[in-house]
Amino acid sequence: MRGYGLRRLLKCDTQFRVSAIMILFAFAFGPQVAVAQEGAPAGIERGRQLYRQGLTASGDAFGCTTGNGIALSGAQISCVNCHRPSGFGSSEGGKYVPPITGPLLFAPRELNRNRIFYKMFKEAQPAQFAARLREPKMRPAYTPATLSRAIREGMDSSGQKLESEMPRCDLQSSDMENLVAYLKTLSVAYDPGVDSETVHLATVVSDGADPRRREAVLQTVHAFFDWMNTRAEGHRSRPNFSPNYHSDFKNSFQRWQLHVWDLHGPASTWNEQIEAEYRRQPVFAVVSGLVGGPWDPVARFCDAKHLPCVFPNTELPRTSQSGPGYSLYFSRGLELEAEALAGFLAANPNQPGLIVQIHTRDADGLVPAEAFARAAKAQIPGAQLRDLSVSGEQELCREVRRVTTSEHPPDVLVLWPGKYSAPVLAALSEAAPSVKSGKLKIVTLPAGALEVAQLHKPLVLPADLLFTYPYELPTVYYPRVFLVRQWMHSRKVDIVYPRLQFQTYYALTMLQFGLDQILDDFFRDYLVEVIEHEAESHLDNGTHPSLALGPGQRFASKGAYIVKLDAAAQDGFRAVSGWIVP
Amino acid sequence: MTVKPVAVVTALAVGALAAAFPPQARPSRTGGTVRPAVHVLLPGQNHIAAAAGAGNAEAKNYTATQASYSPPDVTLIDRSGKPVQLAALLHQPRPVLLEFVFTSCTTICPILSATFSQGQKDVAQISPDYLMISISIDPEYDTPARLDAYARRYHPGENWLFLTGKKKDVFQVLKAFGALYQSDNKMYHRPYTFLRARSGPAWRRLEGHPSSNDLLDEYRGIISASGSAGK
Numbered sequence: 001m002r003g004y005g006l007r008r009l010l011k012c013d014t015q016f017r018v019s020a021i022m023i024l025f026a027f028a029f030g031p032q033v034a035v036a037q038e039g040a041p042a043g044i045e046r047g048r049q050l051y052r053q054g055l056t057a058s059g060d061a062f063g064c065t066t067g068n069g070i071a072l073s074g075a076q077i078s079c080v081n082c083h084r085p086s087g088f089g090s091s092e093g094g095k096y097v098p099p100i101t102g103p104l105l106f107a108p109r110e111l112n113r114n115r116i117f118y119k120m121f122k123e124a125q126p127a128q129f130a131a132r133l134r135e136p137k138m139r140p141a142y143t144p145a146t147l148s149r150a151i152r153e154g155m156d157s158s159g160q161k162l163e164s165e166m167p168r169c170d171l172q173s174s175d176m177e178n179l180v181a182y183l184k185t186l187s188v189a190y191d192p193g194v195d196s197e198t199v200h201l202a203t204v205v206s207d208g209a210d211p212r213r214r215e216a217v218l219q220t221v222h223a224f225f226d227w228m229n230t231r232a233e234g235h236r237s238r239p240n241f242s243p244n245y246h247s248d249f250k251n252s253f254q255r256w257q258l259h260v261w262d263l264h265g266p267a268s269t270w271n272e273q274i275e276a277e278y279r280r281q282p283v284f285a286v287v288s289g290l291v292g293g294p295w296d297p298v299a300r301f302c303d304a305k306h307l308p309c310v311f312p313n314t315e316l317p318r319t320s321q322s323g324p325g326y327s328l329y330f331s332r333g334l335e336l337e338a339e340a341l342a343g344f345l346a347a348n349p350n351q352p353g354l355i356v357q358i359h360t361r362d363a364d365g366l367v368p369a370e371a372f373a374r375a376a377k378a379q380i381p382g383a384q385l386r387d388l389s390v391s392g393e394q395e396l397c398r399e400v401r402r403v404t405t406s407e408h409p410p411d412v413l414v415l416w417p418g419k420y421s422a423p424v425l426a427a428l429s430e431a432a433p434s435v436k437s438g439k440l441k442i443v444t445l446p447a448g449a450l451e452v453a454q455l456h457k458p459l460v461l462p463a464d465l466l467f468t469y470p471y472e473l474p475t476v477y478y479p480r481v482f483l484v485r486q487w488m489h490s491r492k493v494d495i496v497y498p499r500l501q502f503q504t505y506y507a508l509t510m511l512q513f514g515l516d517q518i519l520d521d522f523f524r525d526y527l528v529e530v531i532e533h534e535a536e537s538h539l540d541n542g543t544h545p546s547l548a549l550g551p552g553q554r555f556a557s558k559g560a561y562i563v564k565l566d567a568a569a570q571d572g573f574r575a576v577s578g579w580i581v582p
Numbered sequence: 583m584t585v586k587p588v589a590v591v592t593a594l595a596v597g598a599l600a601a602a603f604p605p606q607a608r609p610s611r612t613g614g615t616v617r618p619a620v621h622v623l624l625p626g627q628n629h630i631a632a633a634a635g636a637g638n639a640e641a642k643n644y645t646a647t648q649a650s651y652s653p654p655d656v657t658l659i660d661r662s663g664k665p666v667q668l669a670a671l672l673h674q675p676r677p678v679l680l681e682f683v684f685t686s687c688t689t690i691c692p693i694l695s696a697t698f699s700q701g702q703k704d705v706a707q708i709s710p711d712y713l714m715i716s717i718s719i720d721p722e723y724d725t726p727a728r729l730d731a732y733a734r735r736y737h738p739g740e741n742w743l744f745l746t747g748k749k750k751d752v753f754q755v756l757k758a759f760g761a762l763y764q765s766d767n768k769m770y771h772r773p774y775t776f777l778r779a780r781s782g783p784a785w786r787r788l789e790g791h792p793s794s795n796d797l798l799d800e801y802r803g804i805i806s807a808s809g810s811a812g813k
Binding site: 068082084092093095097124534536537 | 643684686687688689690691692693696697700720721722723735748749763764765766767768769770771772773791792793794795796
């Protein structure tokens, strides 16, 4: 199948042939072309704007009607909605949206079971959906003229009516030309990081991450790659073992080559280090990983390169970009915890009058503190919030002791101690005898402090010590956990940090799932789209109550519990709130 | 590709089971089994509503069935953040048009909502006290703010409510309307529109994408059958 699209391209009209040859050259001389939109001719760029944003060259929205007369306009009818950024289409609500990439659109439709195999056999679609797939409408290659007719009149290149959901749009000729020009370039050259036998993948770690956790993540990643490669080797070495089926997919059994991007020093130098790694060997995607501090530098790199970063282990994801980036996260991390805490306090019948918040000046402290301040202002308008920003362990512990033992302590003390959970718990223990009973009502810590607190000697504090907890509770049973544990045991992966390693496993299975489905259509947007589509389909293994994405969604889990220590409870803690979704 | 022959057999078996047991009657992770909806075609009407539209020889783009639903007594939230008691809302003796959507849905929801949008004025002419309800099936993502942004694209009138809420409550509603989707994955939801003329369990379910005229015909039909036109 590889190379098929380009051969087809070269049979088309002259203008198209020139474009195709340019693309062919670009493909031959470097992987960077696939993401180099900036240098595209103006017409193609305007066509991209029309495809992606539903805006004409003059920046106006345009109107369309569906085949049965429903009027649509603006963002409702951007081509990208149904056909997705990659152009490989989608399936939703029992509707199959066919791929419209350049190589497929401008070639006669061929029956290709591989490309629809997943949708036919694995998606939970209604019978009409399968019938539609089994009776594809054959058609000759589109030309600019027949494509214009399809978009304007809803008639394909063989003269058959398109599905009624396909909007019929009265575009001006120049806009139509731009759109056709863009479609000719859509998903033509493979994205970087793939060769004939290997898909190159990276995981990112840094020296700032806890070394034992980092090792647990890497051990899981290595085991998964070994497992995948053993299976792929088995398939490739026996291509005719299942002649009706497996041999059809022989081009998809790629070897997974792992590249560990081990970052050193301050985060300000990470981009340079990642760039150097990427120059040495471009990768098709980044999976899992664990860095000390915010994921932001990695996320920025991934966004710049249009490189999927599949579920890194981070509590500090990049949440600030305007559109969906290329990093897919488990949750918004500490920002989510802070907002859930504000929601919990707001729902308390006795809303606090004075809240003191003590946080470190690094991202672990600043990010949740700012999020909490914003959310508390909106949700607990009657409360007064005092914010204490501290640097270092000593100042943090001193302030904790001072505030808790004050003659006039706050109703609620919110702590964001970053890496100083243990010293803060020690400071609370030390201060406990001097805390005035009945005044300080609640002390809160983030989920990261919970494990430390469980290892700590019992803390008797005349106030509720609560933790935000954006994960599944230990009392909930997930059958898949058994399978994952067995998988790890049989591969001698020590389960030291279960949640972290199960998250890592989930990231790897989502990547596997995505690569399985895209087959040898190695386009990164397509990979992201598959993961968006299927993240909700129960590959989760109990780390979060629900992991679900959707088109453009980047945070799979959306809520948090508030929990407290309870020696009698399973795993030593229990929830004191429901699942709070801010 | 890691699919094995046994997976194909399994898929076929699952497909056969799926055909034998429609989604409404299948156990769900979200709790218990789904209440079976009673599907009764109107006398003289084809399952594919091919002959429903006068003067239109083409097959319609939807199927229509009669069913009985009892919406649960749950509290949802509208797009301004205000709580809405669904049972009380539906207890009002008003005609209702109801759909399930989610704001990040790119394929069928925009068409479902555009159909409501386009039909608002004509529906009002038939029965001005109508109520349109769009309920998010992705409530954890669809905050009131996101739902509001989605709603504004469709220029909703006063009689069109957009509701979200807690996931468990929304799933109770989905279950009550026989609209739970397979794999508990919202990407597999179906394009349903539910119509009723007055309070009570009798609803008409459209599956697919009716045109505005189809929707009006259906609406006119149930209003006329109930004898409540113009009230």
